[in-house]
Amino acid sequence: MMRERLTLVIAIVGGISISGAPALSADVNLNRGQRAFGACAACHSLEPDRNMTGPSLAGLWGRKAGSLPSFERFSDALKSSGIIWDDRSLDGWLTDPDRMVPDNEMPFNGIKDARDRAELLAFLKEATKPDAAPQRTAQAPMGGMGGMMGGGGREPNLKSLEPNMQVKAITYCHDSYRVATADGKTRHFWERNLRLKTDSSQEGPQSGAPALVPAGMMGDRADVIFAAPVEISKMIEERC
Numbered sequence: 001m002m003r004e005r006l007t008l009v010i011a012i013v014g015g016i017s018i019s020g021a022p023a024l025s026a027d028v029n030l031n032r033g034q035r036a037f038g039a040c041a042a043c044h045s046l047e048p049d050r051n052m053t054g055p056s057l058a059g060l061w062g063r064k065a066g067s068l069p070s071f072e073r074f075s076d077a078l079k080s081s082g083i084i085w086d087d088r089s090l091d092g093w094l095t096d097p098d099r100m101v102p103d104n105e106m107p108f109n110g111i112k113d114a115r116d117r118a119e120l121l122a123f124l125k126e127a128t129k130p131d132a133a134p135q136r137t138a139q140a141p142m143g144g145m146g147g148m149m150g151g152g153g154r155e156p157n158l159k160s161l162e163p164n165m166q167v168k169a170i171t172y173c174h175d176s177y178r179v180a181t182a183d184g185k186t187r188h189f190w191e192r193n194l195r196l197k198t199d200s201s202q203e204g205p206q207s208g209a210p211a212l213v214p215a216g217m218m219g220d221r222a223d224v225i226f227a228a229p230v231e232i233s234k235m236i237e238e239r240c
Ligand code: HEC
Pocket: 037, 039, 040, 041, 042, 043, 044, 053, 054, 055, 057, 060, 063, 064, 065, 066, 067, 068, 073, 074, 075, 076, 077, 078, 079, 085, 093, 094, 103, 104, 105, 106, 107, 108
């Protein structure tokens, strides 16, 4: 408690010395908060029940921690924490998740600056209100490969694929995969550089039509995303 207060006082003093004005307008707050949400958006959407690495944050205020029925990967630690999410508990969680809930499974170190947290929470409180999510996601980049940042950013919908992403055949020989796509090209990958994944959600590929998605910066890595696990070995032919 004491420590929390101390951090706040320091942050306010720091604010005065840097900008000369401790208070920011609500607008600036929300914009900065939305940008700060970029640190969360790779794992959390703001759309109801659209779960990624982490649970959807839609409708977060007033929710019991670890209770979202559509998210099946909550840690026991979070489920049994008894926390109800509100301004105060979220500020504690974002300061240091591990201190608040030891053994939780959110891979995030926390935000040490009290003003940064306050701005993020001001944005989040608006954006997670039951009727706010659609409006927010409308601003997110749609369909682009870089759609990971911003409010609830989206990855491309794999149901309608560009030909260069439509996998037609995969062969496996020695330590390599060859992936043939609908644009007539065949790409080679070292077996450790090709990841085989599934996505059964609405955004996942059509069954029988897996998607090749580039991964990493160097062009030597990619994911092939299937609609279901049974398709994986059916699709891959061992042939040299
Ligand atoms: C690398 C992925 C990742 C990042 C980045 C991340 N989270 Fe999480 N978050 C998770 C996971 C996984 C859980 C579930 C943890 C558990 O069950 O112990 C979680 C849980 C939560 C919860 C609890 C939800 C509930 O229903 O109880 C909140 C709130 C939350 N995160 C907010 C945030 C915010 C805000 C940020 C950005 C500052 C953030 N997270 C960044 C993965 C992430």
